[in-house]
Amino acid sequence: MKKAFTLVELLIVIGIIGILSGVLLVSVGGTTESARSAKCLANMRNLASACQSYGMSCGYYPLAASTEFSSIDESGGIRNVQMRYTESNPRNSAVGKAWVSWYSDGAYRSKPTSSVASASFHVSPYADSGSTGDEQLYCITNGALWAAAKGNREAFICPSHAKAALAAGKKAFWSYEMNGYFGGDVSHSANTVSESYGGVSFANMKLADRRLLFAELPFGEFDAPYADTAIQYKGLSAGQQQGLAFNHASGKRKCAHVVYADGHVDKLTLPRGGLGEDEMKDLMDWLCRGLDVSFDGSKYEKLDE
Numbered sequence: 001m002k003k004a005f006t007l008v009e010l011l012i013v014i015g016i017i018g019i020l021s022g023v024l025l026v027s028v029g030g031t032t033e034s035a036r037s038a039k040c041l042a043n044m045r046n047l048a049s050a051c052q053s054y055g056m057s058c059g060y061y062p063l064a065a066s067t068e069f070s071s072i073d074e075s076g077g078i079r080n081v082q083m084r085y086t087e088s089n090p091r092n093s094a095v096g097k098a099w100v101s102w103y104s105d106g107a108y109r110s111k112p113t114s115s116v117a118s119a120s121f122h123v124s125p126y127a128d129s130g131s132t133g134d135e136q137l138y139c140i141t142n143g144a145l146w147a148a149a150k151g152n153r154e155a156f157i158c159p160s161h162a163k164a165a166l167a168a169g170k171k172a173f174w175s176y177e178m179n180g181y182f183g184g185d186v187s188h189s190a191n192t193v194s195e196s197y198g199g200v201s202f203a204n205m206k207l208a209d210r211r212l213l214f215a216e217l218p219f220g221e222f223d224a225p226y227a228d229t230a231i232q233y234k235g236l237s238a239g240q241q242q243g244l245a246f247n248h249a250s251g252k253r254k255c256a257h258v259v260y261a262d263g264h265v266d267k268l269t270l271p272r273g274g275l276g277e278d279e280m281k282d283l284m285d286w287l288c289r290g291l292d293v294s295f296d297g298s299k300y301e302k303l304d305e
Contacts, residue, residue: 050148055202058094062144064230065184068117095199136173207290218245
């Protein structure tokens with residue numbers, strides 16, 4: 001008598017194999033996303049370390065956004081006094097450039113006595129997927145953290161962010177934004193400031209363990225003409241307010257990756273009911289100012305002032 005599978009047994013085996021394959025695919029997919037999430041946290045830690053290296057070397061944190069500096073040139077005598085403009089503070093180059101620069105290539109070399117600041121200098125972190133992204137590359141390599149990050153482009157890009165951008169036909173060049181507390185033209189008004197403008201002292205930083213340094217850009221704003229390198233958190237209406245981007249999964253909830261001025265990284269969980277516009281505005285204000293914040297799963301609350 002020949003032994004063989006019956007049709008029913010064969011169908012059961014095929015069904016079991018299908019179920020196991022589905023479970024395996026979900027498991028592999030989850031592991032891959034966990035790896036991307038871990039890489040994102042490592043990137044933020046590396047950027048914080050680069051800020052600390054920069055601060056120890058120069059005495060100041062880098063600016064959160066680029067701006068134009070002005071100074072008085074008296075070298076030609078009293079009858080030849082003129083203004084000079086540059087992307088670097090003439091008296092203190094340590095506070096001259098943002099962590100990621102704006103696109104000012106050659107502007108100040110060709111017109112040192114003319115204000116050339118323009119909101120158009122602030123470029124999007126995204127280029128079309130087939131583009132070389134020359135402007136974006138300039139912004140990264142001309143930024144204050146490029147050398148401190150040892151020229152590692154991957155440190156500026158969250159792999160999950162890059163994947164989401166690619167699905168939208170875009171190429172991401174940086175995934176993070178810096179706390180506007182650290183200074184610069186955070187409103188994109190192309191302000192010119194005098195040479196007396198100073199940065200945030202590295203040695204005198206207060207509340208470093210609680211003051212937000214970097215947060216993630218939200219996924220999905222790939223068609224914006226430009227995106228901030230700085231978090232705008234004060235003096236703005238709720239409609240203009242930037243918020244935390246809860247881009248990653250943490251169990252069954254979403255979480256936002258953040259890093260603080262002392263270099264430690266954290267995951268902030270999205271409350272069960274989400275965050276309203278005003279609630280987001282308050283949370284960003286507290287984190288950027290370095291206030292102590294509690295979370296009970298349903299809401300964030302300020303503990304001190």
